Amino acid sequence: MTSTSPQQPISVVVLISGSGSNLQAIIDATNSGELPVTISAVISNRPDVKGLQRAQQAGIDTRVVDHKDFPDRDVFDAELQMCIDSFSPDLVILAGFMRILTEGFVEHYTGRMLNIHPALLPNFPGLNTHERALESGVEQHGASVHFVTTEVDGGPIVLQASLAVYADDTAETLAARVLEQEHLIFPQAIKWYAEGRLTFQDNHVYLDGTQLPATGIDYADDKANN
Ligand code: GRF
Numbered sequence: 001m002t003s004t005s006p007q008q009p010i011s012v013v014v015l016i017s018g019s020g021s022n023l024q025a026i027i028d029a030t031n032s033g034e035l036p037v038t039i040s041a042v043i044s045n046r047p048d049v050k051g052l053q054r055a056q057q058a059g060i061d062t063r064v065v066d067h068k069d070f071p072d073r074d075v076f077d078a079e080l081q082m083c084i085d086s087f088s089p090d091l092v093i094l095a096g097f098m099r100i101l102t103e104g105f106v107e108h109y110t111g112r113m114l115n116i117h118p119a120l121l122p123n124f125p126g127l128n129t130h131e132r133a134l135e136s137g138v139e140q141h142g143a144s145v146h147f148v149t150t151e152v153d154g155g156p157i158v159l160q161a162s163l164a165v166y167a168d169d170t171a172e173t174l175a176a177r178v179l180e181q182e183h184l185i186f187p188q189a190i191k192w193y194a195e196g197r198l199t200f201q202d203n204h205v206y207l208d209g210t211q212l213p214a215t216g217i218d219y220a221d222d223k224a225n226n
Contacts, residue, residue, distance in 0.1 A: 020051020025183035111200035125153030157216035
């Protein structure tokens with residue numbers, strides 16, 4: 001008789017700057033048993049944000065490393081890195097973490113740091129993605145999960161969800177629909193990583209050993225095939 005041992009959860013640290021609705025999606029997926037991760041800590045660069053309350057309500061350790069307390073990015077990132085590493089996570093998750101990170105910091109976590117971005121990368125890296133999508137008149141918009149590399153929002157893409165832009169969309173209505181998709185694709189990508197199916201090598205992403213296309217997996221296709 002063969003027996004399979006239940007999968008050991010990986011340890012993750014989640015970095016936030018605000019509302020933490022993506023964090024909540026990760027907490028919910030973890031609590032429902034879908035996601036084999038232990039959230040070892042939630043770290044925010046802003047005090048008093050809703051995301052910290054969400055973490056506390058879920059019984060998760062929280063820390064604040066306030067960027068305003070540090071003279072420059074290097075010193076801030078060094079403190080942040082020390083704080084993260086004190087939890088020895090297998091994966092660092094940027095869930096609405098709104099700071100540009102220094103090269104040394106990013107290199108320290110290469111291949112073990114994922115970010116969610118509210119646009120179909122490589123379109124609209126950076127800020128104000130919904131406004132820019134509306135201004136440019138694109139018909140499709142969406143969200144991307146990608147590994148973090150030193151190129152801001154330029155790391156290899158794991159998963160994307162796209163949606164139609166409506167003629168009467170505002171930045172707010174579009175943001176709300178994109179956020180719903182973020183809450184689906186982020187836990188999915190983290191699950192693949194936790195299961196050891198998602199790997200990063202030489203700036204490329206592999207799922208089950210197969211290299212992913214430049215725009216990652218399309219969430220709609222993934223759902224259709226599973
Ligand atoms: C999300 O749209 C994320 O993609 C962006 O900031 C927002 C954070 O939302 N970087 P929340 O804090 O997870 O609710």
